[in-house]
Amino acid sequence: MHRIVEKQVLTPVTKLLVVDAPLVARRCEPGQFVIVRVAEAGERIPLTIADFQRSAGTVTLVFQEVGYTTQVLGTKEEGDFILDVVGPLGVPAELLAEGRVACIGGGVGVAPVYPKAKALYQSGVEVVSIIGARSHDLLIMEDMMQAVSHQLHVCTDDGSSGYHGFVTAKLQQLLEAGEKFDEVIAVGPLLMMRAAAEVTRSRGIKTLVSLNSIMVDGTGMCGACRVTVGGKTQFCCVDGPMFDGHQVDFAEAVRRSLMYQEEEKTALLQCGCRGGSE
Amino acid sequence: MASRPGKVKMPTQPAAERVRNFQEVALGFDAGLAQQEAVRCIQCKKPVCIQGCPVNVKIPEFIQLIADGDFSGAARLIKETNNLPAICGRVCPQEEQCEKYCVLGKRFEPVAIGRLERFAADWELKEGVTPPARPERKPGKVAVVGAGPAGLTCAGDLARRGYEVTMFEALHAPGGVLIYGIPEFRLPKAIVQAEVEYVLSLGVQLVTNVIVGRTLTVEDLFQDGYDAVFLGTGAGLPKFMNIPGENLNGVYSANEWLTRTNLMKAYQFPSWDTPIKVGQRVAVVGGGNVAMDAVRCALRLGAAEATIVYRRSRQEMPARAEEVDHAEHEQVQFKFLCNPTRVLGNERGWVEGLECICMELGEPDASGRRRPVEVKGSEFVLDVDTVVMALGTSPNPIVAQTTPGLSAHRWGGLVVDGTGLTSKAGVWAGGDAVTGSATVILAMGAGKTAAEAMVKYLEEKYRTWNGGGGHRPTP
Ligand SMILES: Cc1cc2nc3c(=O)[nH]c(=O)nc-3n(C[C@H](O)[C@H](O)[C@H](O)COP(=O)(O)OP(=O)(O)OC[C@H]3O[C@@H](n4cnc5c(N)ncnc54)[C@H](O)[C@@H]3O)c2cc1C
Ligand SMILES: Cc1cc2nc3c(=O)[nH]c(=O)nc-3n(C[C@H](O)[C@H](O)[C@H](O)COP(=O)(O)OP(=O)(O)OC[C@H]3O[C@@H](n4cnc5c(N)ncnc54)[C@H](O)[C@@H]3O)c2cc1C
Ligand code: SF4
Ligand code: SF4
Ligand code: FES
Numbered sequence: 001m002h003r004i005v006e007k008q009v010l011t012p013v014t015k016l017l018v019v020d021a022p023l024v025a026r027r028c029e030p031g032q033f034v035i036v037r038v039a040e041a042g043e044r045i046p047l048t049i050a051d052f053q054r055s056a057g058t059v060t061l062v063f064q065e066v067g068y069t070t071q072v073l074g075t076k077e078e079g080d081f082i083l084d085v086v087g088p089l090g091v092p093a094e095l096l097a098e099g100r101v102a103c104i105g106g107g108v109g110v111a112p113v114y115p116k117a118k119a120l121y122q123s124g125v126e127v128v129s130i131i132g133a134r135s136h137d138l139l140i141m142e143d144m145m146q147a148v149s150h151q152l153h154v155c156t157d158d159g160s161s162g163y164h165g166f167v168t169a170k171l172q173q174l175l176e177a178g179e180k181f182d183e184v185i186a187v188g189p190l191l192m193m194r195a196a197a198e199v200t201r202s203r204g205i206k207t208l209v210s211l212n213s214i215m216v217d218g219t220g221m222c223g224a225c226r227v228t229v230g231g232k233t234q235f236c237c238v239d240g241p242m243f244d245g246h247q248v249d250f251a252e253a254v255r256r257s258l259m260y261q262e263e264e265k266t267a268l269l270q271c272g273c274r275g276g277s278e
Numbered sequence: 279m280a281s282r283p284g285k286v287k288m289p290t291q292p293a294a295e296r297v298r299n300f301q302e303v304a305l306g307f308d309a310g311l312a313q314q315e316a317v318r319c320i321q322c323k324k325p326v327c328i329q330g331c332p333v334n335v336k337i338p339e340f341i342q343l344i345a346d347g348d349f350s351g352a353a354r355l356i357k358e359t360n361n362l363p364a365i366c367g368r369v370c371p372q373e374e375q376c377e378k379y380c381v382l383g384k385r386f387e388p389v390a391i392g393r394l395e396r397f398a399a400d401w402e403l404k405e406g407v408t409p410p411a412r413p414e415r416k417p418g419k420v421a422v423v424g425a426g427p428a429g430l431t432c433a434g435d436l437a438r439r440g441y442e443v444t445m446f447e448a449l450h451a452p453g454g455v456l457i458y459g460i461p462e463f464r465l466p467k468a469i470v471q472a473e474v475e476y477v478l479s480l481g482v483q484l485v486t487n488v489i490v491g492r493t494l495t496v497e498d499l500f501q502d503g504y505d506a507v508f509l510g511t512g513a514g515l516p517k518f519m520n521i522p523g524e525n526l527n528g529v530y531s532a533n534e535w536l537t538r539t540n541l542m543k544a545y546q547f548p549s550w551d552t553p554i555k556v557g558q559r560v561a562v563v564g565g566g567n568v569a570m571d572a573v574r575c576a577l578r579l580g581a582a583e584a585t586i587v588y589r590r591s592r593q594e595m596p597a598r599a600e601e602v603d604h605a606e607h608e609q610v611q612f613k614f615l616c617n618p619t620r621v622l623g624n625e626r627g628w629v630e631g632l633e634c635i636c637m638e639l640g641e642p643d644a645s646g647r648r649r650p651v652e653v654k655g656s657e658f659v660l661d662v663d664t665v666v667m668a669l670g671t672s673p674n675p676i677v678a679q680t681t682p683g684l685s686a687h688r689w690g691g692l693v694v695d696g697t698g699l700t701s702k703a704g705v706w707a708g709g710d711a712v713t714g715s716a717t718v719i720l721a722m723g724a725g726k727t728a729a730e731a732m733v734k735y736l737e738e739k740y741r742t743w744n745g746g747g748g749h750r751p752t753p
Binding site: 023024027037041042043044068069083084085086087088089216217219220221222223224226228233238252255256258259260263264266267 | 492524525531546
């Protein structure tokens with residue numbers, strides 16, 4: 001059982017939880033994730049370790065309420081318990097030790113990009129961050145990202161704040177203006193990550209993306225998380241979740257992420273809790 | 279001489295009924311049937327049956343107790359050497375083990391040792407189990423990694439000897455394959471839980487949700503004060519065929535298919551949250567016990583048709599004959615001598631067929647089985663919408679990769695000596711992690727052998743400290 005020591009409501013559909021998980025906090029590195037199970041009959045879902053506090057033995061999780069499990073998780077308050085938090089899972093991100101890196105986060109993807117930006121920033125790499133959301137009220141972690149970036153660009157699809165347009169359009173704009181990056185890290189919806197990889201492909205800039213495939217165990221045992229990278233099947237949970245965006249078969253990843261669409265609707269209907277767009 | 283030539287038959291749920299539920303197929307003996315079977319045993323002076331049991335269950339003695347009506351006594355006797363009798367009585371391939379050696383088997387059917395073992399264990403579970411008295415605490419602390427049959431046995435044996443034992447399990451529930459792989463209708467999860475609780479009642483601590491190699495390393499365990507480590511991490515890594523279309527929606531590994539169904543209880547979706555896509559027509563590729571479990575789950579999950587696709591013929595199938603019979607009675611279809619070449623998908627990326635090629639049997643290979651060879655131009659398409667790959671598994675590399683000094687074979691199995699000692703001092707291993715997928719009882723036997731060696735190691739390590747008031751040795 002893992003106690004929730006802090007909760008923040010970042011947007012109506014995005015919550016931040018600081019959770020007691022001393023064993024996870026002891027070893028985790030940026031890029032890794034945990035698998036969470038909320039209740040005995042619950043599903044196991046992966047969530048990125050958005051931040052960690054080793055001495056306090058806590059990890060920070062930021063999630064968007066997109067379906068049944070994340071909505072149930074969203075009803076948990078400070079002092080409540082989460083049944084299982086297991087990790088850290090996945091390969092820690094291989095981060096550059098010097099140079100200039102663009103960190104791009106779209107939607108709830110800002111949360112998983114944050115620990116990488118933070119680690120890069122702390123090791124002296126120049127961090128240019130581009131974060132975005134559909135509209136200003138859905139934008140998360142702006143202050144936190146500001147604190148770990150040398151430059152921060154905010155984008156909204158509807159123009160309600162910052163640059164009017166997608167984060168990937170902003171990236172393109174920066175590149176066209178002559179800005180140079182040694183690496184790009186892009187985390188967000190699959191289509192956003194694909195778009196980011198397309199922007200950098202012709203310029204030959206290495207682009208890391210973090211794939212959010214469907215998972216069960218998270219230890220390489222089931223193969224639910226298979227993705228094709230560079231023509232080879234990889235298990236996202238043990239070989240990833242960070243992969244070279246230029247090598248990823250995004251069409252397959254999108255298709256596989258929709259595998260349980262009908263069942264996800266059924267689950268939502270039976271739960272009787274609030275809809276995702278409170 | 280035995281009063282009857284054949285085993286007393288085990289009552290089962292009728293096939294037509296059971297394919298619609300997940301309840302146990304084999305219903306077990308009642309006291310009367312058990313005693314009828316027990317008197318068939320001729321109580322050999324030299325009971326050869328025992329040599330077929332990797333944990334040396336005192337077979338004639340416990341059978342005599344059943345014949346005498348002392349059912350709980352029989353269970354206690356079995357448990358002197360076997361911590362998990364209700365499980366073994368159900369899933370041991372007895373025809374290959376204890377029963378293979380039974381002298382009655384020469385002329386008649388052997389004594390139904392497994393069924394009797396199950397009966398005694400079930401009886402005791404129903405009556406309520408009293409854990410044995412805790413022995414005197416011995417100096418020495420052991421970490422057991424993985425709570426499958428190997429780990430449970432090693433941990434239980436060490437706890438019985440007075441050692442402090444903590445078991446670390448990656449999943450949220452203990453049991454290993456017993457809980458995530460073998461389906462409810464062959465091995466009810468309540469039985470697994472009850473027998474795991476028995477092991478815990480011997481004094482074993484269990485910590486779930488710890489992946490050694492990720493959450494903690496073996497080095498961390500030594501640093502945290504453990505004197506010795508047992509690795510019972512199983513062979514959990516699924517194999518795929520590497521044929522086109524294998525990542526289409528609707529293609530599962532048997533591990534995923536069974537884990538969703540058993541551990542996550544997808545057959546109770548949506549009251550349990552984890553879904554599974556069953557489809558109308560399911561093909562399961564493979565011919566072992568895992569394939570049988572997967573295909574029988576498919577029917578129970580609601581598939582209209584479920585087919586085994588196996589590249590050799592019926593005789594070469596590694597699955598237990600009893601399981602194949604059960605599957606046949608449940609109307610599972612069998613396509614022998616055919617091998618998948620490609621999974622076909624529709625425009626939305628879902629499976630809509632499995633292209634196979636016919637095979638014929640050629641010369642015997644290294645395993646002595648005749649090698650299947652493709653018949654040119656014989657491709658045909660099986661009309662299915664779900665494919666489950668049950669092609670075997672190999673050990674997970676996480677622990678080997680993160681433990682300096684721990685050697686593994688190229689195929690993943692850990693290198694050990696006859697006692698289970700690995701290439702790293704203080705670290706033992708056993709079960710599927712060493713052998714690749716084998717059986718529950720072999721894993722338990724390996725756990726037992728290692729526990730024996732670990733006791734010696736700990737006694738040696740603490741001898742001076744124990745007797746002479748010296749310092750506690752540093753790990
Ligand atoms: C490595 C990794 C890190 C992730 N990190 C975060 C994060 O930090 N914050 C965040 O909000 N989300 C994250 N996700 C996605 C998150 O796991 C899903 O949003 C969550 O599982 C949805 O569950 P649900 O029951 O609420 O929704 P559902 O209604 O079940 O599904 C909604 C969507 O989530 C996906 N999904 C469903 N079940 C699973 C599953 N078991 N595993 C993975 N995806 C699933 C489906 O593709 C679907 O598109 C991450 C995913 C991965 C693989
Ligand atoms: C579907 C199926 C049906 C079977 N049917 C039969 C049968 O009828 N009869 C029979 O005798 N055998 C059967 N077997 C084989 C039998 O189940 C195995 O041989 C046996 O379970 C092996 O035991 P084990 O303890 O070595 O490993 P497992 O049972 O695999 O247990 C290993 C445990 O270690 C955990 N683990 C793995 N890595 C780590 C880590 N890094 N840190 C912490 N924990 C970890 C796993 O989560 C698991 O709980 C079947 C197998 C399958 C898959
Ligand atoms: S444990 Fe298995 S092999 Fe041993 S006696 Fe029991 S059924 Fe036979
Ligand atoms: S060999 Fe058969 S008959 Fe003889 S003791 Fe064992 S079970 Fe009984
Ligand atoms: S989630 Fe099961 S193998 Fe990756």
